Amino acid sequence: MYNFEFEQPTTVADAVKALSEEDAQALGGGQTLLPTMKQRLAMPSKLVSLTAIDEIKGVKKDGDQLVIGGGTTHGTVAREASADYPGLAGLASKIGDPAVRNRGTMGGSLANNDPSACYPAALLASGGTVVTDRREIAADDYFQGMFTTALEEGEIITAVKLPIPEKSNYQKFEQPASRFPLVGVFVAKYAGGVRVAVTGASNEGVFRWTEAEEALSGDFSASALEGLSASAEGMISDIHGSSEYRAHLIGVMTKRAVTAAA
Amino acid sequence: MPKDSGIGASSKRREDVRFLTGAGNYTDDINIRGQAYVHFLRSDVAHGKINGIDTNAAEAMPGVVRIFTGKDFEGIGGLPCGWQVTDRHGEVMQEPPHPVLAQGKVRHVGDPIAAVVADTAEQARDAVEAIEVDLEELPAVINMKEALKEGATKVHDDLTSNLCYDWGFVEENKGAVEEAIQNAAHVTTLELVNNRLVANPMEPRVAVGDFERGTGNSTLYTTSQNPHVIRLLMGAFVLGIPEHKLRVVAPDVGGGFGTKIFHYAEEAFCTFAAKAINRPVKWTSSRSEAFISDAHGRDHVTKIELALDADNNFTAVRTETHANMGAYLSTFAPSVPTWLHGVLMAGNYKTPNIYVNVKAVFTNTVPVDAYRGAGRPEATYQLERVIDKAARELGVDPIALRRQNFITEFPYDTPVAVTYDTGDYGATMDKLEEMADIAGFAERRRQSEAKGKLRGLGINCYIEACGIAPSNLVGQLGARAGLYESATVRVNATGGLVVMTGSHSHGQGHETAFPQVIAEMIGIDESMIEIVHGDTANTPMGMGTYGSRSLAVGGSAMVRAAEKVINKAKKIAAHLMEASDADIELKDGAFSVAGTDKSVAWGDVCLAAYVPHNYPLEDLEPGLEETAFYDPSNFTYPSGAYACEVEVDPDTGKVTIERMMAADDFGNVVNPMIVSGQVHGGLAQGIGQALLENCVYDENGQLLSASYMDYAMPRASDLPNFEVDHSCATPCTHNPLGVKGCGEAGAIGSPPSVVNAVIDALNSGGKDVPHIDMPMSPARVWAAMNRASATGHGTAEGRSLGGASG
Numbered sequence A: 001m002y003n004f005e006f007e008q009p010t011t012v013a014d015a016v017k018a019l020s021e022e023d024a025q026a027l028g029g030g031q032t033l034l035p036t037m038k039q040r041l042a043m044p045s046k047l048v049s050l051t052a053i054d055e056i057k058g059v060k061k062d063g064d065q066l067v068i069g070g071g072t073t074h075g076t077v078a079r080e081a082s083a084d085y086p087g088l089a090g091l092a093s094k095i096g097d098p099a100v101r102n103r104g105t106m107g108g109s110l111a112n113n114d115p116s117a118c119y120p121a122a123l124l125a126s127g128g129t130v131v132t133d134r135r136e137i138a139a140d141d142y143f144q145g146m147f148t149t150a151l152e153e154g155e156i157i158t159a160v161k162l163p164i165p166e167k168s169n170y171q172k173f174e175q176p177a178s179r180f181p182l183v184g185v186f187v188a189k190y191a192g193g194v195r196v197a198v199t200g201a202s203n204e205g206v207f208r209w210t211e212a213e214e215a216l217s218g219d220f221s222a223s224a225l226e227g228l229s230a231s232a233e234g235m236i237s238d239i240h241g242s243s244e245y246r247a248h249l250i251g252v253m254t255k256r257a258v259t260a261a262a
Numbered sequence B: 001m002p003k004d005s006g007i008g009a010s011s012k013r014r015e016d017v018r019f020l021t022g023a024g025n026y027t028d029d030i031n032i033r034g035q036a037y038v039h040f041l042r043s044d045v046a047h048g049k050i051n052g053i054d055t056n057a058a059e060a061m062p063g064v065v066r067i068f069t070g071k072d073f074e075g076i077g078g079l080p081c082g083w084q085v086t087d088r089h090g091e092v093m094q095e096p097p098h099p100v101l102a103q104g105k106v107r108h109v110g111d112p113i114a115a116v117v118a119d120t121a122e123q124a125r126d127a128v129e130a131i132e133v134d135l136e137e138l139p140a141v142i143n144m145k146e147a148l149k150e151g152a153t154k155v156h157d158d159l160t161s162n163l164c165y166d167w168g169f170v171e172e173n174k175g176a177v178e179e180a181i182q183n184a185a186h187v188t189t190l191e192l193v194n195n196r197l198v199a200n201p202m203e204p205r206v207a208v209g210d211f212e213r214g215t216g217n218s219t220l221y222t223t224s225q226n227p228h229v230i231r232l233l234m235g236a237f238v239l240g241i242p243e244h245k246l247r248v249v250a251p252d253v254g255g256g257f258g259t260k261i262f263h264y265a266e267e268a269f270c271t272f273a274a275k276a277i278n279r280p281v282k283w284t285s286s287r288s289e290a291f292i293s294d295a296h297g298r299d300h301v302t303k304i305e306l307a308l309d310a311d312n313n314f315t316a317v318r319t320e321t322h323a324n325m326g327a328y329l330s331t332f333a334p335s336v337p338t339w340l341h342g343v344l345m346a347g348n349y350k351t352p353n354i355y356v357n358v359k360a361v362f363t364n365t366v367p368v369d370a371y372r373g374a375g376r377p378e379a380t381y382q383l384e385r386v387i388d389k390a391a392r393e394l395g396v397d398p399i400a401l402r403r404q405n406f407i408t409e410f411p412y413d414t415p416v417a418v419t420y421d422t423g424d425y426g427a428t429m430d431k432l433e434e435m436a437d438i439a440g441f442a443e444r445r446r447q448s449e450a451k452g453k454l455r456g457l458g459i460n461c462y463i464e465a466c467g468i469a470p471s472n473l474v475g476q477l478g479a480r481a482g483l484y485e486s487a488t489v490r491v492n493a494t495g496g497l498v499v500m501t502g503s504h505s506h507g508q509g510h511e512t513a514f515p516q517v518i519a520e521m522i523g524i525d526e527s528m529i530e531i532v533h534g535d536t537a538n539t540p541m542g543m544g545t546y547g548s549r550s551l552a553v554g555g556s557a558m559v560r561a562a563e564k565v566i567n568k569a570k571k572i573a574a575h576l577m578e579a580s581d582a583d584i585e586l587k588d589g590a591f592s593v594a595g596t597d598k599s600v601a602w603g604d605v606c607l608a609a610y611v612p613h614n615y616p617l618e619d620l621e622p623g624l625e626e627t628a629f630y631d632p633s634n635f636t637y638p639s640g641a642y643a644c645e646v647e648v649d650p651d652t653g654k655v656t657i658e659r660m661m662a663a664d665d666f667g668n669v670v671n672p673m674i675v676s677g678q679v680h681g682g683l684a685q686g687i688g689q690a691l692l693e694n695c696v697y698d699e700n701g702q703l704l705s706a707s708y709m710d711y712a713m714p715r716a717s718d719l720p721n722f723e724v725d726h727s728c729a730t731p732c733t734h735n736p737l738g739v740k741g742c743g744e745a746g747a748i749g750s751p752p753s754v755v756n757a758v759i760d761a762l763n764s765g766g767k768d769v770p771h772i773d774m775p776m777s778p779a780r781v782w783a784a785m786n787r788a789s790a791t792g793h794g795t796a797e798g799r800s801l802g803g804a805s806g
């Protein structure tokens, strides 16, 4: 690790101010950023910890949506979203291990937008909204490819708003080493239709499998997916699986998510 | 009734109290006043020419004490290789130099180029980044087949080719084997890859070098399985320090698995640099560094043929293996694919004709050397896989086929140079069949199928050669060291004992098991005995711990030394009781005169030895301390039968191990709990190899699986509850304890049963898949079922010789 300054503001306003300095970076749970810094692959001049800002923590029901603070840990989501949004809570409960879940945050995961991260699938499948210190961004506009998002320099995710589906489920097929998803599929059924988001699979990061959405919107059952297959084009191919294998898993995981949806 | 002390008791591991309560003393816990820290600049390319190294900017960095490059080591020896193999044509192997810091060229990612010694570890690392190396990248050879082609890039310019040796064993058998294969009723052929592994002990390597100006003595603290071997190799061959001026200490060591046997550049560097700068120098490997600097294991590509007659008797085995040596010869690398692999190729079977060919190849990868089992897992895997394939091809029961060909009479001279002293392969197979409930398998399969899963049962046998080994034999085979073991038994005046052993414990539990033996011999409490190991200054010369040899060889030395002590104590007791030594008996901690009620306690005799007021001083020296060296007359041959039951998810290819059973013959067992623990650990690593672990280079020699993000280690949730048994004991006939060794069995015996089980599962589902290479990742199993490609470019397949199917 290189040397850096450290600040721990208690309000979003102070955090935004601290982040306006050149090369300052927000620190959520540190589960991605700190290992990167230890490997000397990142060298922020200042870390602005968001962990003392109470206004961006917590899970709240607001009408027909769930509002989750950007600083809320995966562990908290797993516990507190389980009644209203079991698909989301199930996803959170399977991220990493207890240590990771007790530190890592919703905001950190979405800001990082790892192509194999779990939360992006939930946000996209829910058709949710990212709330920042300065604006609101619809999920469909937020993700812009691997590790790339609509966030501007120094912009802080303060919350996400997720419309609560009638039924949902997340199926994660683990990469054997990291246990991140090799392929993860989030299925959410709303009165207006079904959304299916896929993570881990594509070179472009999280994406919606629209053919499956159409099929499922007419008939929410695994058999509706019979004959549908995701294309291997543009899928990740690495030492853990070929693009064909990932494409195949998308079909399998989608069926399983539909069958398990609650 | 199970015993509660002595041989056969499951005494609790006394060392675990300190390990589990944070009171251990590992090398990284050692900090010497004034110590400086070294950080190595390592090559990030697989092959390159060093045109220049500019250290000016780095030298001006804060805290920098001194920067070393290859130049500083020009007059100094390279890392020696401890084994010289002679090839099929009577030529000795090609042996390239292995410098401490690169001389002119780098040959693998991780090869050390320069070293910065600074006041703090962070300063050393900062300064390393300021070193400018003019490095000209050269084409790399990674694939062994490519490396052997005419005109291939050479890893070492001074060698004639990348072929280290072309070994034939037994060369005289070659013709008879060819003939037997020609005349066979059936020949089964299998090509396979024994995947490259990274040992990953929990504790990464650490070295602290110290030089005492006042005495001129050097000390190295290091994470080693064999401090005496390191002292000999480093002192005599690298740094030219006489052994009496050099002390090597390996304190608590957090796992070795073979990779901490070898003498490494960092050890020599820290010892050398401490003297050069007159300050202690410490190096602590990061996990990332361990991936590119610890010797790797396995990495064999093999073709095996098994010939059978019309009655399914094995008539011949022929194998051809390409064994990866990596860029340099690590300490014992040449012996692994030859003497630890070829001599095991008879397995448990009376195959009359066997021929083994091994081509050892240099590539631009990290050196490869012994890893838990070393050569024997590779032998077992190919043999037990080809037998299973033959059974499937012939439509016969795989257990019956094995039983029919078992060796049943002992001693048995194999056609591959070794003599098995004892064993009962039928007994371990009987035991296994009982444990595995083979009769109930059909019902379990039905239940799996009802859930949409395929279920498979795989079994295999294994034999290993442990307790290495007779020095005169290994000398003939090319070892440049003896392989005896030693112990000093020191009795204190008040009756307690200290055993100083040349063996080293790095998780095996010697501190518990060795005292059990002494307690049994004398009839005293185990707590009266302490084991001292790991420090060349206070232990007799010993070769260390590997090859499941500690109890069989080191324990035998201890028994011999204890016998000497007891014989002398009997003489003292005889004097005290005015009897003849021949009439003295030792039992339950007391000496008595046969046929009388005279008796004197163990402690009183010990006191007399050190306070010799009433003592036969004319005939006997005072004191009670003896040393023995023990050189075994043969290897020991643990054997067993293993079974694995898996479920395969046909939609994803994911394999789940449902049951894993091991029936082992370890000869006599000193501590059954420790033995079970050793088997459990071995099974975890064997299953790791079979399903998860894979060290993968891309075609340019970049390590793709360079962290736990991509190198899959087995976790508790990947493993079932193991069922292990070691009741089928045929004691070793040639060592005083009748023990055979148990440290590697689990890792040797388990991979074939896992693969056999997966193949069985797929075949039950109508998938005619003859073989899948390890690790059987979901992607590979799915691809095998669907004949599609499993993984993207730059995978292990890229290095194979056409043996791997995706």
Ligand SMILES: Cc1cc2nc3c(=O)[nH]c(=O)nc-3n(C[C@H](O)[C@H](O)[C@H](O)COP(=O)(O)OP(=O)(O)OC[C@H]3O[C@@H](n4cnc5c(N)ncnc54)[C@H](O)[C@@H]3O)c2cc1C
Binding pocket: A025, A026, A027, A028, A029, A030, A031, A032, A033, A034, A050, A070, A071, A094, A095, A096, A097, A100, A103, A104, A105, A106, A107, A108, A109, A111, A112, A114, A116, A117, A118, A119, A155, A156, A157, A158, A178, A179, A180, A181
């Ligand atoms: C062993 C292990 C296993 C894991 N397994 C999984 C898994 O299975 N699935 C999965 O999805 N993830 C997994 N993760 C990643 C984990 O979920 C991380 O916690 C998460 O990706 C990052 O969140 P964080 O709060 O730790 O962010 P940090 O590491 O602190 O920051 C990450 C990035 O986000 C920025 N950032 C942080 N908070 C905010 C904010 N509120 N607004 C704007 N920018 C912000 C930071 O500046 C940084 O660039 C794993 C991590 C580990 C260490």
